[in-house]
Amino acid sequence: MSIYDFTVKAQDGGEVSLADYKGKVLVIVNTATGCGFTPQYDELQDLYELHQKDGLEILDFPCNQFMDQAPGTDEEIHAFCTGRFGITFPQFSKIDVNGENAIPLYKHLTANTAFGGFSGPMGLVLKPIVKKMDKDYKNNGSIKWNFTKFVIDRDGNIAGRFEPTDSLDKLKAKVEELL
Numbered sequence: 018m019s020i021y022d023f024t025v026k027a028q029d030g031g032e033v034s035l036a037d038y039k040g041k042v043l044v045i046v047n048t049a050t051g052c053g054f055t056p057q058y059d060e061l062q063d064l065y066e067l068h069q070k071d072g073l074e075i076l077d078f079p080c081n082q083f084m085d086q087a088p089g090t091d092e093e094i095h096a097f098c099t100g101r102f103g104i105t106f107p108q109f110s111k112i113d114v115n116g117e118n119a120i121p122l123y124k125h126l127t128a129n130t131a132f133g134g135f136s137g138p139m140g141l142v143l144k145p146i147v148k149k150m151d152k153d154y155k156n157n158g159s160i161k162w163n164f165t166k167f168v169i170d171r172d173g174n175i176a177g178r179f180e181p182t183d184s185l186d187k188l189k190a191k192v193e194e195l196l
Contacts, residue, residue, distance in 0.1 A: 019173035023122040025078075026110040028091045033109070035122070035173075042068075042195045043169035044075045044188065045126065047114045047160060049086035050097050053139065054164040058102035060185045064192065065106045071196045072171070075106035078123075080114050083163050084146075087111060114160040126167050127158040130178040135161075140182040170195050 020043070021036040044064075049055065065075050079094045081087040087094060091110050098104045114123040132155060135143050147154050147161045154161055164181035168191050177191045 018125060020122070020125070020169050020175070021173045023125065025076075025120065025122055026112075028095055028108055028110055030110065038074055038076075039173070040171050041072045041074045042171055042192055043167075044073070044192065045078070045122070045167045045169065046075065047078050047080040047112070047123075047163060047165055048098075049080060049083065049163040050089065050094055051086040052083070052163040053142075054162070054181045057164050057181075057185065058098060058104055062102060062104050062106070064185070064189055065104075068192060068196055069106075073192060073196060077104070077106060077108040078114070079108070079111040080160075080163065081111060082113055082115060082160075086163060114165075123160065126175065126178075127160060129175055130158050130167065132156075132158060132161060133178055133180050133183070135180055135182045136184075137182050143182065168192060168195065 021039055023035045024032045025035065027033045061075055065073060079087045094111065095108050098108060113119045143162055151159065162181050166179040166188055167175060168177040170176040176195055179188045
């Protein structure tokens with residue numbers, strides 16, 4: 018199954034086929050507006066501005082599953098992200114990334130990747146929080162927190178998974194390798 022087989026809900030409620038992104042390198046990210054990682058929007062926007070012309074698309078999926086850090090409506094979240102961070106990449110309707118109500122796209126992403134572990138000082142903060150939520154978190158592909166990123170190659174294949182504590186330089190290097 019390819020990433021292009023999925024449809025997702027646009028911020029305005031319409032359906033978007035990921036086949037619309039055929040031939041592009043994608044970064045698919047679950048986000049939240051009230052998270053310690055929310056400033057990553059700045060670096061994601063910088064990456065988008067640098068490489069959109071080369072075929073990069075960043076697909077932003079707000080998610081409120083991690084300590085209620087994305088509580089607003091789709092419109093409120095979008096207004097915050099465009100006003101505070103100036104994002105210009107596509108932002109979709111708020112979703113669940115884990116559990117029974119996870120959208121099929123995220124079920125596919127998590128079933129076909131492994132958790133890469135947390136790094137750095139924020140990793141030390143996240144480990145006990147995530148362990149309380151999922152004692153077996155190290156051994157499954159579920160999304161552990163906001164700003165987990167998946168890189169998709171131009172053929173629709175998963176080319177990498179980056180945890181929220183991973184350096185965005187690693188993400189940038191992978192994107193540039195695929196472009």
